[in-house]
Amino acid sequence: MKALASTNKYLYKYKYYLFGGIFFVTLANIFAVIPAQAVRNTIDIVAETVTLYPFFSNTNIEKTYYHFFTKSVIYYGILIVGMAIIRGVFMFLMRQTLIVMSRHIEFDQKNEIYAHYQTLPLQFYRQNNTGDLMSRISEDVSKVRMYFGPAIMYGLNMITMSIICVSFMFSIHPKLTFWALFPLPFLSLTIYYVNGLIEKRSSAIQKSLSQISSFVQEAFSGIRVIKSFAKEKDSEVRFAAEADNYYNKNMELVKVSSIFSPAVVALVGFSILIVVYVGGNEVINGNITAGNIIEFIMYIAMLTWPFTSLGWVSSIVQRAEASQKRINEFLMTTTSIVSESNIKQNIGGKIRFENVTLKYQESGIVALQKLNFEIQKNTSVAILGSTGSGKSSLANLICRLYDTTEGNIFIDDIDIKSYNIETLRSQIGYVPQDVFLFSDSVRNNISFGSNFSDSEIELASQKADLHPNIIDFKDGYQTIMGERGITLSGGQKQRLSIARAIIRHPKILILDDSLSAVDTHTENTILDNLKEIMVDKTTIIISHRVSSAKLANLIMILENGKIVEKGTHTELLQIKGIYANMYDKQMQSNT
Ligand SMILES: Nc1ncnc2c1ncn2[C@@H]1O[C@H](COP(=O)(O)OP(=O)(O)O)[C@@H](O)[C@H]1O
Ligand SMILES: [Mg+2]
Numbered sequence: 001m002k003a004l005a006s007t008n009k010y011l012y013k014y015k016y017y018l019f020g021g022i023f024f025v026t027l028a029n030i031f032a033v034i035p036a037q038a039v040r041n042t043i044d045i046v047a048e049t050v051t052l053y054p055f056f057s058n059t060n061i062e063k064t065y066y067h068f069f070t071k072s073v074i075y076y077g078i079l080i081v082g083m084a085i086i087r088g089v090f091m092f093l094m095r096q097t098l099i100v101m102s103r104h105i106e107f108d109q110k111n112e113i114y115a116h117y118q119t120l121p122l123q124f125y126r127q128n129n130t131g132d133l134m135s136r137i138s139e140d141v142s143k144v145r146m147y148f149g150p151a152i153m154y155g156l157n158m159i160t161m162s163i164i165c166v167s168f169m170f171s172i173h174p175k176l177t178f179w180a181l182f183p184l185p186f187l188s189l190t191i192y193y194v195n196g197l198i199e200k201r202s203s204a205i206q207k208s209l210s211q212i213s214s215f216v217q218e219a220f221s222g223i224r225v226i227k228s229f230a231k232e233k234d235s236e237v238r239f240a241a242e243a244d245n246y247y248n249k250n251m252e253l254v255k256v257s258s259i260f261s262p263a264v265v266a267l268v269g270f271s272i273l274i275v276v277y278v279g280g281n282e283v284i285n286g287n288i289t290a291g292n293i294i295e296f297i298m299y300i301a302m303l304t305w306p307f308t309s310l311g312w313v314s315s316i317v318q319r320a321e322a323s324q325k326r327i328n329e330f331l332m333t334t335t336s337i338v339s340e341s342n343i344k345q346n347i348g349g350k351i352r353f354e355n356v357t358l359k360y361q362e363s364g365i366v367a368l369q370k371l372n373f374e375i376q377k378n379t380s381v382a383i384l385g386s387t388g389s390g391k392s393s394l395a396n397l398i399c400r401l402y403d404t405t406e407g408n409i410f411i412d413d414i415d416i417k418s419y420n421i422e423t424l425r426s427q428i429g430y431v432p433q434d435v436f437l438f439s440d441s442v443r444n445n446i447s448f449g450s451n452f453s454d455s456e457i458e459l460a461s462q463k464a465d466l467h468p469n470i471i472d473f474k475d476g477y478q479t480i481m482g483e484r485g486i487t488l489s490g491g492q493k494q495r496l497s498i499a500r501a502i503i504r505h506p507k508i509l510i511l512d513d514s515l516s517a518v519d520t521h522t523e524n525t526i527l528d529n530l531k532e533i534m535v536d537k538t539t540i541i542i543s544h545r546v547s548s549a550k551l552a553n554l555i556m557i558l559e560n561g562k563i564v565e566k567g568t569h570t571e572l573l574q575i576k577g578i579y580a581n582m583y584d585k586q587m588q589s590n591t
Contacts, residue, residue: 003325004147004317010105011148017101018152021094025156028090033164035080036298040291042076045069047290094153102149106141113137113327121335122401127362128330136330140323147320151313158306158313165299172292176282180275180300184307187267191311194260199315201253208246215242268304272297337403337421344423348412349377349507349538351398355407358393358561367393369561370407375554377412377507380539382549384582385558391542392433394558395512398540399430411508429506431514433542435497439482442470446477446499460503463529465522466495490517498526502533509533510540515548527551546583555579 011018049069056062114137125133169177219226219235226235279293351374358368367390375381383391396402397409400416409416416424437445446457457477461467469492473479479486488496494514501509515523523545530539531551541548549555549569557565557578565577572579 001317001321003328004144004321006328007105007109007144007148007324010108013108014101014104017097017104021098021101021153022156024090024094024097025153026160028087028094029157029161029164031083031087031090032161032302033168033299035083036295036302037168038076038079038083039298040289040295042073043291043294044289045072045076094157098153098156099149102145102152105148106145109141109144109327110137113141113330116331119335120333121337122396123361124333124335133330136327140327143316143323144320144327146316151316151320154306154309155313158310161302161306165303169296169299172295173279173282173288176275176279176288176296179278180271180296181303182274183267183271184303187264187304187307188310190263190267191260191308192314193311194256194263195312195315197256198253198260199319201249201256205246205249205253208242208249212239212242212246215239264304264308268300271300275300337400339418339420340415341418342420343414343418344420347419347424347427347507350410350412351375351508351538352410352413353407354410356397356404356409357406358390358397358402359405360402367561368397371561371563373556373563373566375538375540377538378534378536379553380534380541380551381554381556382541382543382552383556383558384543384546384549384579386544389558390561391558392512393561395430395432395510395540395542398508398510399425399428426504427507429501429504429509431494431497431501431509431511433512433514435493437481437488437493437496439480441475441478441480442473442496443477445481445496446503448500450504452503456503457499460499461496463502463526463533464495464499465525465529466492466499469495491519491522494518495522495526506537508538508540510542512542513544515543515545520547523547546579546586 049065053062053065053069056065117133117137166177166181169180215238219239226232275293275296279288279296282288283290283293353371353373356368356371357366359366371394383394385391393402397404398416400419400421403417411419411424443457446452446460452460454477458467461470461477470477470479473486481488494517498511498514501511515526518526524547527548527550534551539551541552543549553568555565555567555569555572556563557572559578565572565575565579567575573583574580
């Protein structure tokens with residue numbers, strides 16, 4: 001129960017629900033037990049009447065006696081019905097407090113986990129897959145909710161019901177109590193065991209079901225390939241195999257779950273058998289009444305569910321413990337990317353790298369080695385290099401998505417680590433290499449959580465040379481993208497991503513290979529548009545094409561994480577190195 005202990009804060013927060021729950025459970029159980037005594041009294045009155053009534057026949061007392069008898073029976077009848085109604089009300093209130101509490105906690109916990117996820121660095125997301133992240137916030141949280149809701153509710157129910165019933169039973173006949181309760185622990189153990197099996201097989205079914213779904217999803221997504229290769233039959237056979245697996249798993253579950261009710265009935269029946277036998281002997285000996293036996297049988301019936309739930313509750317608690325442990329693992333993970341002195345000031349845009357080395361912890365790859373350079377504010381630099389040379393890593397460092405392994409980065413001569421992270425990032429317009437668009441309208445993808453006017457959106461989109469494409473769509477800027485909407489071409493996506501960055505008027509603009517999917521003509525248009533935008537910005541254009549470098553005040557060539565050439569276009573052409581070579585090759589192929 002170590003992991004679950006960390007959730008006690010929620011119980012504390014919702015303590016009034018918990019106390020209310022305890023109160024209502026107790027009341028509901030008291031009103032459940034009282035009718036058993038009413039039944040005992042009724043039976044005893046009936047039994048007495050059956051023996052005594054003949055003696056009064058044809059006397060004056062007969063009528064009075066009859067009157068008394070019917071009145072008592074009606075009184076107890078009303079009492080029993082009344083108690084049942086009151087009990088129902090309290091059971092309703094019990095659920096209204098405890099189950100409502102569990103839903104509140106579920107809500108809080110989901111929010112807590114999601115908020116924590118948002119703080120974690122990119123590195124965390126590379127180390128953990130999305131499915132895992134999702135299952136912790138959905139499945140694991142709902143298992144923990146089962147602990148706060150049903151487990152606590154049935155646990156309380158079991159405790160109060162056992163105390164009330166057993167003390168009543170004990171006050172009547174201790175020995176009979178012992179014999180009546182004897183089989184019940186076996187009931188709990190059986191349920192615990194069977195429930196474990198049911199759980200295991202249910203999760204196998206769940207797994208098989210998700211296999212079927214992903215198979216079907218893939219088959220439908222890839223239907224063009226399947227049809228064009230005439231593989232429908234093959235696909236059918238494979239589906240049948242998946243379905244067969246699912247069927248078998250279900251059959252295995254049916255086998256165990258069909259033991260469930262018979263086991264409960266058998267053990268309870270056994271208990272009643274003992275009560276009738278031992279109790280019957282006691283009635284003969286005159287120690288208890290016939291009504292007591294009925295009363296006992298009713299107590300056993302009332303104890304059946306609590307003892308059944310004991311097995312169930314313990315397996316819920318176990319699963320919740322395992323889930324909370326997984327949740328805690330993530331909640332314990334903290335980000336190392338924090339601000340050291342929380343500077344919140346507007347930046348000018350001067351960037352300086354001092355001996356910067358970046359080694360990715362997960363892969364051990366050294367992406368950047370001892371980089372030294374300076375970019376003056378309101379200038380532009382082009383970073384060229386082949387795939388894997390470390391260009392994107394450099395961009396990641398400026399946005400502080402990663403921290404340097406060695407060396408320091410300064411923006412306006414202040415260490416990047418000193419800035420408030422939100423302040424820093426909000427002044428950087430980053431167009432990442434792999435564009436991501438949300439399933440939302442074009443407009444919302446550009447404004448992306450901020451408020452921009454239509455004219456601002458249109459202007460940004462014009463600068464990114466996207467506007468002519470958008471107005472061709474039927475719904476214009478309201479066009480929905482993604483699964484339910486249209487799919488943009490690679491180049492259009494890149495241009496949308498550029499519009500998203502420039503509309504924010506950042507002080508530092510980073511284009512990470514953002515023109516790779518557009519043709520040279522469009523590239524030229526965008527670069528021309530960018531010229532005005534770049535006037536009051538520090539711009540970093542990352543590319544593997546020399547044509548993208550034409551505007552840059554400074555060109556740097558990266559190779560294996562090192563700067564191998566640095567200078568202006570003319571300087572680099574003069575030294576006839578890598579840049580000059582690239583330039584010759586790429587310009588030749590363009591003409
Ligand atoms: N998040 C990461 N974790 C581990 N290794 C990475 C990560 N990102 C990039 N790398 C590695 O670092 C090197 C540089 O990658 P990158 O900066 O993306 O190069 P480029 O953008 O120039 O193609 C590559 O060898 C790549 O495999
Ligand atoms: Mg890259």
